[in-house]
Amino acid sequence: MFILQDGIFLFKSLDDKKLIIRNYLNGLVIKINYQDSLKDLLYYLKKPRSKEEIITKFSDIKKDNLLSTIQMLKKYDVISTVEAHKKINVCLIGVGTTGSHIANDLKNLSDIKSLVVVDPDIVSEDNLYRQNYVKSDLNKKKVEVLFERGGRPSIIPIDIMCNNSAKIVDLCKEYKIDIVIQAGDYPSTRELAKLTEIAANELNIPYIINAGYISNVVSLPEFYYPNNVYDFLYKHEIYKEKLIFTNANNKAQSSVVANVGHIVARQISDYCAGKKPFKYRERGFFDIRALEWRTEKIE
Structure with missing residues (x-):
C-alpha cells in the first residue's frame, strides 16, 4: 500500500508550467513539468492505495512510467509504503526520570x-516537575498516578x-x-539492562534499553531484537579505570528527558x-x- 506523506504541499507555478511539491518532512522542494496525471496521482494517494488500485485507476498511463514515477516519489519521501500495524502489549520497567516521560508518550499510542508500568516507588518532592509528576501526585505510588491519568491503551x-x-x-x-522497555536503575542501570536482555532473549521478544543520564546529559534509547548478534552488550x-571522584550534582531536566x-x-x-x-x-x-x-552508527 502507498500513501502520501504527511506535510506535503502541492503548488502550481504562476506560469502554469511547473508542479511544485514542498515536502516539509525533509525540507525538499521538487519542481516537475506540469502534468494533470501527476497532480491526480498525488491527490489519489491521500488515502492508502495498493499498486493494483493505482494501475487500474491510471490505466491510461504506461505501467512502466507509472511505476517509475511511484519510485521517484518514494525516493524523495513524497509517498511511503504503509503496512497493517501490529497491536502490541508493552512492559515499561521504571517510571522515574526517564520512564515517566516514556509512559507519557506511550499512553496515547494506538x-x-x-501498557504495563512497573515501579515500587512513590512520588517525592525531588521528583516533582523534573519527572512527569506534579504537586498533587506527592506521596502517591508512581504507577497508580499513571493508572489514574489513563490513556488510549489500558494502563496496568x-x-x-x-x-x-x-x-x-x-x-x-x-x-x-510483546516488547519490554528498561528505564529503571535498580540494582543499577546497567545491571537492570542486562537482566532485561536476558529476559527478552528467553521470551524471544524485542527490548529497549535506556542507559539513563549523567547530570543533564541523557542517553539515546537503544532498540534490540532478541537473540541477535547485535545486542546490548x-x-x-x-572502562577499566579506578574512579577518583565525580562532579555530577544536577539531575536531568524535564525538557531534556522528554x-x-x-x-x-x-x-x-x-x-x-x-x-x-x-x-x-x-x-x-x-x-x-x-x-x-x-x-x-554501530557496525
Missing part, C-alpha cells in the same frame, strides 16, 4: 493494546521491584508482553509498522546546546 500498574530476570519473564508471560565500551519519550514512541510505532526502528544500531546522547541527538 499501536499499544496495554505493578508496584514491584524487578531485581532479577525471572521476575521480568514471569511478568511478561502473565501480561502477554555488543561493542559497549567498558526527548527520550519521543524516541521510544517512534521506535515502537516503527516496529509496529514493520519498519526499521528509529535510530536502530545507533548510540549517543542528547546535546542540550544544539537541542539534537548526537549519535554514531
Whole structure:
C-alpha cells in the first residue's frame, strides 16, 4: 500500500508550467513539468492505495512510467509504503526520570493494546516537575498516578521491584508482553539492562534499553531484537579505570528527558509498522546546546 506523506504541499507555478511539491518532512522542494496525471496521482494517494488500485485507476498511463514515477516519489519521501500495524502489549520497567516521560508518550499510542508500568516507588518532592509528576501526585505510588491519568491503551500498574530476570519473564508471560522497555536503575542501570536482555532473549521478544543520564546529559534509547548478534552488550565500551571522584550534582531536566519519550514512541510505532526502528544500531546522547541527538552508527 502507498500513501502520501504527511506535510506535503502541492503548488502550481504562476506560469502554469511547473508542479511544485514542498515536502516539509525533509525540507525538499521538487519542481516537475506540469502534468494533470501527476497532480491526480498525488491527490489519489491521500488515502492508502495498493499498486493494483493505482494501475487500474491510471490505466491510461504506461505501467512502466507509472511505476517509475511511484519510485521517484518514494525516493524523495513524497509517498511511503504503509503496512497493517501490529497491536502490541508493552512492559515499561521504571517510571522515574526517564520512564515517566516514556509512559507519557506511550499512553496515547494506538499501536499499544496495554501498557504495563512497573515501579515500587512513590512520588517525592525531588521528583516533582523534573519527572512527569506534579504537586498533587506527592506521596502517591508512581504507577497508580499513571493508572489514574489513563490513556488510549489500558494502563496496568505493578508496584514491584524487578531485581532479577525471572521476575521480568514471569511478568511478561502473565501480561502477554510483546516488547519490554528498561528505564529503571535498580540494582543499577546497567545491571537492570542486562537482566532485561536476558529476559527478552528467553521470551524471544524485542527490548529497549535506556542507559539513563549523567547530570543533564541523557542517553539515546537503544532498540534490540532478541537473540541477535547485535545486542546490548555488543561493542559497549567498558572502562577499566579506578574512579577518583565525580562532579555530577544536577539531575536531568524535564525538557531534556522528554526527548527520550519521543524516541521510544517512534521506535515502537516503527516496529509496529514493520519498519526499521528509529535510530536502530545507533548510540549517543542528547546535546542540550544544539537541542539534537548526537549519535554514531554501530557496525
